Structure formats: C-alpha cells, structure tokens
Amino acid sequence: MTGRVMVTVPYISTWSEETTERPHRVMDFLGRVAYHDERPSDRDEHGVLWNRITHQPGQGEPQLGKVHSLRQREVMTGLRCQVCAGPADRNQDGVLWLLHDDRGGPDHWPGWPNDMAAVHPPLCLPCARRSVRMCPHLTNTYVAVRVKHHPIVGVYGALYDPRNPHRPLTDAIVAYHHHEIRWTIASQLVRTLHGCHLTNLDDEMGPHRPG
Template sequence: MTTTAVRVPYVVAYEVETVALNLAVIHDVWALNGRRLSYADPAASDWVMGVLWARQKCDRRGKVNYKEMHTLRQRECMLHRLCQVCQAPAMDPGTGRLSWLFHEEVHAGAGQLSKPPTCLRCIPKARAACPHLQLDAHVYTSPDYEPWGVKGLVFSASGRPTLQDVPLTDLCTLEFTLARALIVHVSNLLPRQAPWPARPPYRNLHGGRVNLPGEPVARQSDDRTGAWGLRPDLEGRWRRPPLTTPLRSFEWNCRYSPHSVYPPTSEP
C-alpha cells in the first residue's frame, strides 16, 4: 500500500527551531526615549525595518509546529511575494494578482494580513492538508500590497508583554516590540472561483440534509428524500413517521435543533 506524503508548508515552523530569547533593555542614543528593547548579545541582523525580530533557527526537520509560522520565512515570503507553501513566486503572471486562501468568507475589500499568499498551484494541496480548509475554503485575489506593520509582543514596565498589531508609523511602541510576523495592507480584494467543485451537502445518518450554522434553512428537501427515507405524498406534503417508529435521542435532538435535518411539514 502506498501513501501520499503531505507537503509541509514552507512558512511553518518546526519545534527544533525554537531558541531561548535573552532579552534586555539597552540605552540607545537613536531611540526616541533613549532606551529600546534588545538582546543581551545584540547583532545588527536582529533589527529589520527598525524593529527587533524574534530569533529562530533555520532547520526544517523533526516535529512540525503547525500553529506557528517561522519568523524569518514568513517575512521572506511577504517581502518577496513568495508562496507560503512552495516558496515559488505567488503572483499569477497572467493576471498580475496574488491569491489568498481563507477558511471563511471575507466581507471587506481591503485590510491587513499577516499570512503570506498562496500560489494557484498549491491551493488544492493546501486545502487537502488543512482540516479547517477542508470544511470551508475561499480564494481571493488582490494586486500588489505594501508593508503596514508587525505582529509581535509589546513589552512595558507596567505588566506582562501583550500580543499586538503595531503599525510601522508607531515608532515609540516599535522600540519595545519583539516582532514575530510582518503585516501587509491588501486592497481590492476580490473573490475567485475555487479550483475545486462546490461542497456537497452534509447529511445525517438517515440521509437527511444538515443545515450548517449560518446557512439558511431550506424550506424543501433538495433530494426529495426525508430523514427516514420518506417521500412526499401526492399533494407534496411530508408525512411524519408512524408512532411505532422508535425515536432515538439523536433524532429527537436533531428534529428540534435550530438547524433541523428534517424536511418541513405543514402539519401542527
């Protein structure tokens, strides 16, 4: 038996790449307040775009941490317009637009994003590998973007660091921010036809269609088959099962849930 290996996205971090961060506050004559966040052993490469970035190793092996993006690889994909899955150029040469993959619909035509784009070739692979995208996935395209800010930990003398989105124009806050991801501003975001067939309707154990949260409840069954395999009578009305049919707790809960899996009936 052969198995197809799932490609790990280029931007995803590995557990072996995590390093201890020995942070310190140093005096800096170029800082607005005379001090700024730094490492105990600072290097010139620690600051990019005037911001201190989190250190990580570059060793793509071992256990994958899908919940975290690698700081350097994420910034590289953002600055060079690379695909977050295969590291290839993400812009479509035919349209001159970038593709973005979301697990829900986007209702704004512009905004800030911290995840890199995905090339059209890798969109089906990304959807097949991600459980969230398997449930629902939407593709949007946009023209070129521009850096807006960073997502990182903001340190203060009054309390613990907090994760914030800091714009590049907020110089005072950036001096005490440990950046973890680059944020870009995207405009003219338009939906694109997904390169896969429409999602089939979810069905319960008896074949009845399940309306997911957020979907309108259908007033008529789309396949003319009820939850128990019933069919409408000559007048088009759905009949309830006879009283001898056992009602399980699962069926009872589904029947009286807000998103009922049973076809509507005109009987009281």
C-alpha cells in the same frame, strides 16, 4: 501493509529541532526594547527587533501550527508562496491569497476583505488547491482572493511595557509608523490587502492545469 500518507509541509512551518532563543531583554538608549547581546541581523530595515529562531528546516518533526518567523518574513517580503516558496500566483486581478471566510461573522465589515491586515503569505495556484484539500482548517471555511495592492505596513509580535522589558503585555499587530513599534519584538510581517476580488480556485485552475 498500510500505505503512508505524504504530508506537504509548508515552507513557513517550524520544525521541532528549530528553537526560539530567549536573550535577555533591555531598553536601549533610544528607548527601544533590545537584546543585551544584540546583533545587526536582529533588526529589519525599519529598525524593528525580531525574535531569534534557529534555521533547520526538515530537522525533526514539522510543527504545522507554528510559523517560522524568518521564513514567513522572507516569503511575505518577496510575495512568494507560503507552501513551496516559489513565486505566488499573479494575474490581471492581483496576487492570490487564501483567507479564512469571515463573511457574516463578527469580524466582517462592508467590503471585506478590503483593508484587512494579513500575516499569512500568498500562494501559488497548485499549492492553494492542495491546501484546501489537505488542511482541515480550510475545509469549507476559506475564500480565495485576488489582491491588487498589498503594502507592507508593520509586524505582528510581542508588545512590551517600556518600563519592564522582561514580560510582554500582549501580542498585537503594530504599524511601522506607530510609537509602540519601539517596544515590539516581531514574529511575523504584515501586509494590508486592497483592491480585493473573490475568485474560484477550480475555475482558475481549469481542466488541464495540474493541482
């Protein structure tokens, strides 16, 4: 008899029964990309349009590489763990994030990861430990970072040509204060990371804490 491997599905993952809607897009009287049947819930408190996706967690098969936009926005706003949706870990050095280790790569800069734009929400310590053990994308390629300041600055999403709202130009991170935010359909919330301090998960967990 073969043992069954239990897979932890992150809270922000999309399930196969959850579908992204594709409403007809238009330009509204304010010069913004809009849905022809727009609802108040389609925009956030900054007036940014978000993509529509059904909410059926646990239905079907987990799509581990696909982020559910509204659950990502929920936990990123509340600084909650992207895996279990509980409070992200916080200590005197800041909130805990796991980042791809870009030190020495083409995207590295002095002081990295200070000033980095992040779309991945933070984590609690137990979920961080499980993630680096179970996720092949993190094996030997991650750093754990404590972040003291982490303001919400914008969104990641599809940027449209204001002359043609039917086909996106590109996917991009767009700041709330930038004029292109009017032509963006958001799929993830973005925070920037400041006051960063690299840390060690094993040292933080200690010998008596579960993980």
